[in-house]
Amino acid sequence: MEVNKSLIISLIESALAADYTRVRRVGSQLAKRFAEENDFDAAKAIQALLRKRGVPLQTSGYAEALPRDAGSRLPLIEEGQWPTTPIMLNGEAGHTISQFIEDAQNIGLLSEKGVSARLGLLLFGPPGTGKTLLAGHIAASLKRPFYIARLDSLISSRLGETAKNVRGIFDFVPARNAVLFLDEMDAIAKLRDDRHELGELKRVVNTVLQGLDSLTDDVVTIGATNHPHLLDPAIWRRFPYKAELGLPDRDVRKSLWLHFLFEGEGTREDDAAILAVVSKGLNGADIENIALAARRRAILGNQEPSLAEILLAVRASRAGSPRLLDNRELTTADKKALTALLHETGGVSQAEISRIVGVSRQMVHRYLKEASDG
Ligand SMILES: Nc1ncnc2c1ncn2[C@@H]1O[C@H](COP(=O)(O)OP(=O)(O)OP(=O)(O)O)[C@@H](O)[C@H]1O
Ligand SMILES: [Mg+2]
Known part of the structure; x- marks a missing residue:
C-alpha cells in the first residue's frame, strides 16, 4: 500500500508522547487501511500488537493519557x-x-x-x-x-x-x-x-x-x-x-480485629473474639477505623489503650459511623455499661469481665445484680 504519511507521523508523535490511547486509535486506523488494501497479514500483525498492554508508565513516572x-x-x-x-x-x-x-x-x-x-x-x-x-x-x-x-x-x-x-x-x-x-x-x-x-x-x-x-x-x-x-x-x-458482600460475620470480624488491631498476634485471640461479638453490625471499614485510632493512641500516648476503652468505642459506633476512642478515664457508668455488655455476650466469665473492666469480681457481681434488679 502507498504509505499513509499522516498516519505514520501521527503514530510516531503519539508514541513519543506516551499517549497509548492515541497510539491504539491511530494503529487501528492503519490496520484498517491495510485491510482495505487486502494486506491482511499486515492488518493482523498490527491488531495483534494493539492488544498488548503498554509498559506501565506509572512506575516510570509517566501517566498514561x-x-x-x-x-x-x-x-x-x-x-x-x-x-x-x-x-x-x-x-x-x-x-x-x-x-x-x-x-x-x-x-x-x-x-x-x-x-x-x-x-x-x-x-x-x-x-x-x-x-x-x-x-x-x-x-x-x-x-x-x-x-x-x-x-x-x-x-x-x-x-x-x-x-x-x-x-x-x-x-x-x-x-x-x-x-x-x-x-x-x-x-x-x-x-x-x-x-x-x-x-x-x-x-x-x-x-x-x-x-x-x-x-x-x-x-x-x-x-x-x-x-x-x-x-x-x-x-x-x-x-x-x-x-x-454482606456485613462481616463473627469469624470475619475476629479476623479483621486480629489483623487491624493486633497485627495478627496469636496471643490476642481471646480479645479479638470478644471484640468480634461486640462489634456485630459494624462493617470492615468501621473496624479498621476504630483499630487504627487505637493504635495511633498507643503510639502518641505512649500507652496501649485498654481493651475496655476500645470496647466502649465499639459500643458507641454504628455502621458507617465508627466512634473513635475517647481520651478519658472510664466513669462508673462506663464500667457498668461495659459489664452488662460483656455479660450479654454470653461467653465471657465474671473473672474475665473483672479483668477487662478493671474492677473486683465482687463489683462485677454487684453491677450485674443492680442491672437485673432494674
Ligand atoms: N472484608 C474486608 N476485609 C478486609 N478489609 C476490609 C473489609 N471490608 C472493609 N475493609 C477495609 O475497609 C476499607 C474500605 O472498604 P472498601 O472501600 O473496599 O468498601 P466498599 O464496599 O467498596 O465500600 P463503598 O460501597 O462505600 O464503596 C478497605 O480498604 C479495607 O481496609
Ligand atoms: Mg467502593
Whole structure:
C-alpha cells in the first residue's frame, strides 16, 4: 500500500508522547487501511500488537493519557494499584469469588469447549464491606492491570456528555488482559432525577450495554453497587457471576480485629473474639477505623489503650459511623455499661469481665445484680 504519511507521523508523535490511547486509535486506523488494501497479514500483525498492554508508565513516572470529562477535566478511568492489605470474606462470597477466579484463569480452555461465560462479576452490598478492595485483589490474583472507572464521576451535567464519557471508557480499555472495574454502578440509575433530560438515562444505559458487549470475552469486568435493585435488568444480566458482600460475620470480624488491631498476634485471640461479638453490625471499614485510632493512641500516648476503652468505642459506633476512642478515664457508668455488655455476650466469665473492666469480681457481681434488679 502507498504509505499513509499522516498516519505514520501521527503514530510516531503519539508514541513519543506516551499517549497509548492515541497510539491504539491511530494503529487501528492503519490496520484498517491495510485491510482495505487486502494486506491482511499486515492488518493482523498490527491488531495483534494493539492488544498488548503498554509498559506501565506509572512506575516510570509517566501517566498514561487518560480519557477525561470535557467539563471538569477529571479522569474518567484510572489505573489502580494491586492492594497490599488482605481481604476477609464471609464463606459464601468467598466461594463465588474463587469460582470466578478459577474460570477466568482457564477461560481459554472453557471457551474452546464452548462452556465459557462472560467474565462479568457483580459485587453488591452495603458500604465499607470491601467491594473495591476485593476487585483489586481479583486483578492481583489474575496478574492483570486494574482499571477503575467511577461511574458517579462520569455523570456530567452537560447533556449528551455522560454517554460520551461512558464511550470514552470502553474505547480506552485495552482489548485484552485487563480488569475493568465499574465502581458505583447505581450512579446511572440516579440520572432518573429532574436535572437530567428524560431520554438521557436510557441513552446512558444503552451506551453501557453496548460498551459491555463490545469487550472481548477475556476482559474481566467487575461492577460494584450498594443498591443492586436500582440497576437496570439488562445491565444486571451482563454479569453472570454475582457475589453479595454482606456485613462481616463473627469469624470475619475476629479476623479483621486480629489483623487491624493486633497485627495478627496469636496471643490476642481471646480479645479479638470478644471484640468480634461486640462489634456485630459494624462493617470492615468501621473496624479498621476504630483499630487504627487505637493504635495511633498507643503510639502518641505512649500507652496501649485498654481493651475496655476500645470496647466502649465499639459500643458507641454504628455502621458507617465508627466512634473513635475517647481520651478519658472510664466513669462508673462506663464500667457498668461495659459489664452488662460483656455479660450479654454470653461467653465471657465474671473473672474475665473483672479483668477487662478493671474492677473486683465482687463489683462485677454487684453491677450485674443492680442491672437485673432494674
Ligand atoms: N472484608 C474486608 N476485609 C478486609 N478489609 C476490609 C473489609 N471490608 C472493609 N475493609 C477495609 O475497609 C476499607 C474500605 O472498604 P472498601 O472501600 O473496599 O468498601 P466498599 O464496599 O467498596 O465500600 P463503598 O460501597 O462505600 O464503596 C478497605 O480498604 C479495607 O481496609
Ligand atoms: Mg467502593
